[in-house]
Amino acid sequence: MRAMSSMRRADGDLDRVKDRPGGRSSQIREAVKAAVHEELIATGYAELSYRNIARRAGVDASTLYRRWPTRPRLVADLLLGLSDEFVTIPDTGTLEGDLTDLLQQIVQGLADVRTRKVALSLAIAASDGDEEVTEVMRTFWHHRFAAASVILDRAYDRGEIAGSHPCDLIIENLTTAAWFRAIFSQRPIDKTFVEKRVAATLKLLT
Amino acid sequence: MRAMSSMRRADGDLDRVKDRPGGRSSQIREAVKAAVHEELIATGYAELSYRNIARRAGVDASTLYRRWPTRPRLVADLLLGLSDEFVTIPDTGTLEGDLTDLLQQIVQGLADVRTRKVALSLAIAASDGDEEVTEVMRTFWHHRFAAASVILDRAYDRGEIAGSHPCDLIIENLTTAAWFRAIFSQRPIDKTFVEKRVAATLKLLT
Numbered sequence: 577m578r579a580m581s582s583m584r585r586a587d588g589d590l591d592r593v594k595d596r597p598g599g600r601s602s603q604i605r606e607a608v609k610a611a612v613h614e615e616l617i618a619t620g621y622a623e624l625s626y627r628n629i630a631r632r633a634g635v636d637a638s639t640l641y642r643r644w645p646t647r648p649r650l651v652a653d654l655l656l657g658l659s660d661e662f663v664t665i666p667d668t669g670t671l672e673g674d675l676t677d678l679l680q681q682i683v684q685g686l687a688d689v690r691t692r693k694v695a696l697s698l699a700i701a702a703s704d705g706d707e708e709v710t711e712v713m714r715t716f717w718h719h720r721f722a723a724a725s726v727i728l729d730r731a732y733d734r735g736e737i738a739g740s741h742p743c744d745l746i747i748e749n750l751t752t753a754a755w756f757r758a759i760f761s762q763r764p765i766d767k768t769f770v771e772k773r774v775a776a777t778l779k780l781l782t
Numbered sequence: 783m784r785a786m787s788s789m790r791r792a793d794g795d796l797d798r799v800k801d802r803p804g805g806r807s808s809q810i811r812e813a814v815k816a817a818v819h820e821e822l823i824a825t826g827y828a829e830l831s832y833r834n835i836a837r838r839a840g841v842d843a844s845t846l847y848r849r850w851p852t853r854p855r856l857v858a859d860l861l862l863g864l865s866d867e868f869v870t871i872p873d874t875g876t877l878e879g880d881l882t883d884l885l886q887q888i889v890q891g892l893a894d895v896r897t898r899k900v901a902l903s904l905a906i907a908a909s910d911g912d913e914e915v916t917e918v919m920r921t922f923w924h925h926r927f928a929a930a931s932v933i934l935d936r937a938y939d940r941g942e943i944a945g946s947h948p949c950d951l952i953i954e955n956l957t958t959a960a961w962f963r964a965i966f967s968q969r970p971i972d973k974t975f976v977e978k979r980v981a982a983t984l985k986l987l988t
Contacts, residue, residue, distance in 0.1 A: 689909055689911075692905075693909055695966060696902065696905055696909055699898075699965050700902055700906070702968060703895055703898045703899055703965075710968050713966065713967065713968045714967065714968040714969065717966065717967035717968070717969070721967075742978075744969075745959075745978055745982070748962060748963075749955070749959070749982055752958040752959045752961065752962040753951075753954040753955065753958045755958065755961075755962055755966065756954060756957075756958035756961055756962070757954075759909075759965075760901060760905060760919065761920065761923035761924075761927075762908060762916050762917075762919045762920040762923070763923070763950075772948075772951055776951070776986050779985060779986060780982050780985060780986075
């Protein structure tokens with residue numbers, strides 16, 4: 577049995593604009609994503625303005641409204657795009673190597689104040705009761721955790737772990753303390769911290 | 783050897799206003815703490831206003847400025863007060879019981895949108911580069927984690943665990959996934975989740 581993952585197929589849950597890579601439509605989408613990213617960092621979700629995004633992206637506001645009729649859709653498209661760039665799922669050949677690489681990438685992402693600001697601005701909107709943003713965040717993390725489950729699948733195929741392991745709990749075990757330190761407790765995140773989190777996660781898997 | 787704790791004596795690091803319980807000074811302090819709490823939830827840290835707090839608490843703005851000359855001090859006093867109410871360190875007689883009770887209290891606290899909003903408004907200020915708020919948060923969590931270390935000390939005294947365990951890593955292992963779900967991934971936090979986090983933490987201790 578492979579590592580359990582009830583989190584597959586999260587991709588596609590959101591209404592993504594489909595288009596040919598490199599085409600005009602694709603260029604607009606990239607420009608809009610970059611503009612949403614900048615605006616989120618600059619003003620936060622609550623003040624996210626279609627007019628400012630359109631100006632920054634160099635597109636008509638009407639185009640923006642037609643393709644992304646709500647702010648949560650704008651943000652969802654940004655997040656799902658970022659998620660593939662932000663953290664690459666590693667394939668180092670060992671479970672320990674993969675977990676270490678994954679956590680190091682997350683730590684590096686969290687060291688960037690822009691990452692923290694995007695995450696916080698969406699968290700604020702969710703805590704303010706915005707159901708659409710809440711759903712966007714749930715889907716985004718679903719997608720991320722499902723992508724990471726391949727690490728456990730490969731470790732199982734190599735005979736490093738016996739099945740079955742709930743991927744979401746394992747990846748939470750590895751990663752959430754880094755989020756907590758970066759966002760809340762403001763404690764340093766060093767090499768030893770990463771090693772200890774990896775060791776704790778390996779212990780959980782054996 | 784008792785459970786390692788490099789986090790003692792965090793209390794007192796902040797400049798707390800000392801006064802006789804029940805006296806006029808103590809009444810003012812309680813009123814101001816409540817007012818700061820309400821204002822933080824209503825407007826967030828960035829818009830925290832001495833005038834609004836003074837009006838809400840029924841005290842002169844001059845009193846407020848004299849006793850809490852900076853906004854981080856106002857917030858620090860609130861947080862250190864809240865920390866003693868928010869989560870009581872349990873003493874159930876077993877390590878498993880204590881860890882379960884502690885996590886359940888945290889889960890309950892996180893279910894309250896007011897808790898999440900206070901935490902988020904300070905996290906935003908820290909990510910905006912406010913060094914004083916960053917220090918307040920660091921000290922607050924230091925204080926909380928140090929308080930929780932008594933759970934491990936007692937488990938050691940009862941012979942349930944062998945020393946030494948770094949309290950901060952253990953408590954992070956127990957609690958941070960709940961924070962991540964409540965604030966970021968928006969996934970449900972149920973009884974099974976609590977049980978699995980406790981089991982993972984016990985496994986780390988044995």
